[in-house]
Amino acid sequence: MAGKPKLYYSKGRGRMESIRWLLAAAGVEFEEQFIETREDLQKLQKDGSLLFQQVPLVEIDGMKMVQSRAILSYIAAKYNLYGKDLKERAWIDMYVEGTTDLMGMIMILPFQPADQKENNLALITERAKTRYFPVYEKALKDHGHDYLVGNKLSWADIHVLEAILMTEECKPDILSTFPQLQAFKGRISNVPTIKKFLQPGSQRKPPPDEKYVAAVKKIFNF
Amino acid sequence: MSGKPKLHYCNARGRMETIRWLLAAAGVEFEECFLQTKDDLTKLKKDGSLLFQQVPMVEIDGMKLVQSKAIANYIAAKYNLCGKDIKEKALIDMYVEALADLNELIMMHAFQPADKKEQNLANIVDKATNRYFPVYEKALKDHGQDFLVGNQLSRADVQLLETLLMAEECKPDILAKFPRLQSFKARISNIPAIKKFLQPGSQRKAPTQPEEIPGLMKIFQ
Numbered sequence: 557m558a559g560k561p562k563l564y565y566s567k568g569r570g571r572m573e574s575i576r577w578l579l580a581a582a583g584v585e586f587e588e589q590f591i592e593t594r595e596d597l598q599k600l601q602k603d604g605s606l607l608f609q610q611v612p613l614v615e616i617d618g619m620k621m622v623q624s625r626a627i628l629s630y631i632a633a634k635y636n637l638y639g640k641d642l643k644e645r646a647w648i649d650m651y652v653e654g655t656t657d658l659m660g661m662i663m664i665l666p667f668q669p670a671d672q673k674e675n676n677l678a679l680i681t682e683r684a685k686t687r688y689f690p691v692y693e694k695a696l697k698d699h700g701h702d703y704l705v706g707n708k709l710s711w712a713d714i715h716v717l718e719a720i721l722m723t724e725e726c727k728p729d730i731l732s733t734f735p736q737l738q739a740f741k742g743r744i745s746n747v748p749t750i751k752k753f754l755q756p757g758s759q760r761k762p763p764p765d766e767k768y769v770a771a772v773k774k775i776f777n778f
Numbered sequence: 779m780s781g782k783p784k785l786h787y788c789n790a791r792g793r794m795e796t797i798r799w800l801l802a803a804a805g806v807e808f809e810e811c812f813l814q815t816k817d818d819l820t821k822l823k824k825d826g827s828l829l830f831q832q833v834p835m836v837e838i839d840g841m842k843l844v845q846s847k848a849i850a851n852y853i854a855a856k857y858n859l860c861g862k863d864i865k866e867k868a869l870i871d872m873y874v875e876a877l878a879d880l881n882e883l884i885m886m887h888a889f890q891p892a893d894k895k896e897q898n899l900a901n902i903v904d905k906a907t908n909r910y911f912p913v914y915e916k917a918l919k920d921h922g923q924d925f926l927v928g929n930q931l932s933r934a935d936v937q938l939l940e941t942l943l944m945a946e947e948c949k950p951d952i953l954a955k956f957p958r959l960q961s962f963k964a965r966i967s968n969i970p971a972i973k974k975f976l977q978p979g980s981q982r983k984a985p986t987q988p989e990e991i992p993g994l995m996k997i998f999q
Contacts, residue, residue: 608876608909619868625847626871633864642855646841649848654830687830 561586564600564613566775568768569761570663571624572612574656574718576760578628580753581714582635588759594775628652632711644706651692651704651712655719658688662722666764667773677726684723689734692716696736702743709747717744725763783808783838786822788994791983792885793846794834796878796937798982800850802975803936804857810981813997847878850933859933866928873914873926873934877941880910884944888986899948906945911956914938918958924965931969939966947985 561579565572567590579586591597591611601609607622614621617634621627632638632648639645661680668676695704704712720741723730731738745754753760764772783801787794789812801808813819813833823831829844836843839856843849854860861867883902890898917926926934942963945952953960967976975982986994 607872607913608879617865619865621868621872623872623875626868626875629871630864630868633867642852643839643841645855646843646848646852649851650829650843650845653845653848657830691829 560584561614561616563588564591564605564615565611566591566768566772567761568764568772570612570772573761574659574715575612575614575624575627575631577714577718577753578631578635578637578711580759581709581747581750582631582637583749584631584635586759591775592771594777597775625656628711637709637711637714639706639710640708644710647705648710648712651695652715654688654691655715658684659719659722662726665726666766666769680723681727681730684727684730685733688719689731689737692740693734693736696740702740709744713740713744714750717741717750722763782806783836785810786813786827786835786837787833788813788997789983790986790990790994792834792986795983796881796940797834797836797846797849797853799936799940799975800853800857800859800933802981803931803969803972804853804859805971806853806857808981816997816999819997854933859931859936861928861932862930866932870927870932870934873917874937876910876913877934877937880906881937881941881944884941884948887948888988889991902945903949903952906948906952907955910941911945911953911959914962915956915958918962931966935962935966936972939963939972944985 561584563572563575563586565588576586591600597611600606600611600613605620606613607620610622612622612624612627614627616627616630621630629638639648658680661676661683665673665676665680692704699707701707703709704716717740720731720737731741744750752758783806785794785797785808787810789810798808813822819833822828822833822835827842828835829842832844834844834846834849836849838849838852843852861870880902883898883905887895887898887902914926921929923929925931926938939962942953942959953963966972974980
């Protein structure tokens with residue numbers, strides 16, 4: 557019986573990926589149990605593991621945590637990735653909510669009708685370039701530090717890196733007008749725990765493909 | 779120039795209402811600046827007040843906070859509504875995130891096209907009575923305490939009350955099968971700061987009426 561956190565989700569990114577990133581960045585080893593069929597999900601629902609009948613579920617420190625934001629906040633606080641005081645935490649929360657909105661748009665892309673794909677992709681690009689990335693670019697430029705908040709690695713840096721890489725998968729040259737973010741990307745990718753997570757064979761999940769989309773639709777019945 | 783927090787949003791519940799509840803429950807007086815036209819929003823965007831070009835925005839403690847969850851987190855932590863330790867906070871956060879999901883469903887109901895309204899309402903009632911309310915009913919039953927977590931008032935209690943009342947606006951007898959939630963509702967409503975907020979003339983906003991929607995949409999176009 558390991559003391560490692562145990563993650564329950566389908567074998568893909570979805571709402572669990574940010575949690576994988578955060579644990580990995582914190583240097584925390586974790587186990588995963590993959591939900592592969594509708595029956596797997598129903599079993600979890602029936603045995604009372606899922607407070608609101610939904611995954612993600614993370615077993616950690618004797619708790620069965622659900623709700624991805626609750627899980628992320630707990631991990632960030634536990635591993636000192638949440639700033640040193642309330643004000644730093646507020647900045648981290650603001651930055652993270654922004655990237656959550658952006659990544660949320662990207663996450664649902666494969667699940668939307670094919671004829672809307674081009675429009676949605678255009679909107680993602682526009683939002684990334686005009687609403688979200690300029691904020692992080694400016695923050696880095698203004699204070700000149702290596703990290704977004706408090707001159708120290710925090711959840712915000714990890715989340716923004718995740719968002720940058722995810723957005724680049726949609727549009728490879730998306731950082732072309734953001735020199736600070738390009739340097740930031742290089743820097744944060746080189747943090748040893750993150751570097752390890754970015755290597756092949758890690759628990760990082762690939763972008764969804766058609767097969768994954770079909771499986772998810774079946775498991776979650778939509 | 780007061781030291782009071784200043785809320786920037788339209789004169790409606792939307793994504794600001796939970797913040798109003800938390801401030802009120804914490805006994806914090808606040809001011810409001812209502813967006814009434816598209817120009818009002820444009821002005822805020824242009825003067826650099828909105829980090830991501832969006833409201834809600836709350837001026838508090840020298841910051842211009844945006845993102846409703848970030849704002850709510852700050853207020854809850856500042857006024858000790860997050861439990862006494864990281865594990866209590868974890869449970870509070872789980873409860874609160876789920877309530878936000880249900881709140882979102884209810885909030886969006888007003889904006890549904892007429893032909894989808896009935897189905898949407900059925901979905902709200904189904905989720906409320908089968909997914910969410912049983913959890914809080916059980917929690918209260920299991921520990922028998924007055925508050926959801928740690929035997930003291932937290933944001934979970936405030937947000938649960940907010941949601942119960944909004945759910946009742948959708949279906950007045952929605953708490954029929956939840957006796958503990960009924961007594962919880964009465965108990966938390968009687969906390970002085972909350973009782974005050976529930977009285978007419980407070981800064982609590984009314985449900986959005988269909989006729990208000992075109993005006994609201996215009997601001998955000």
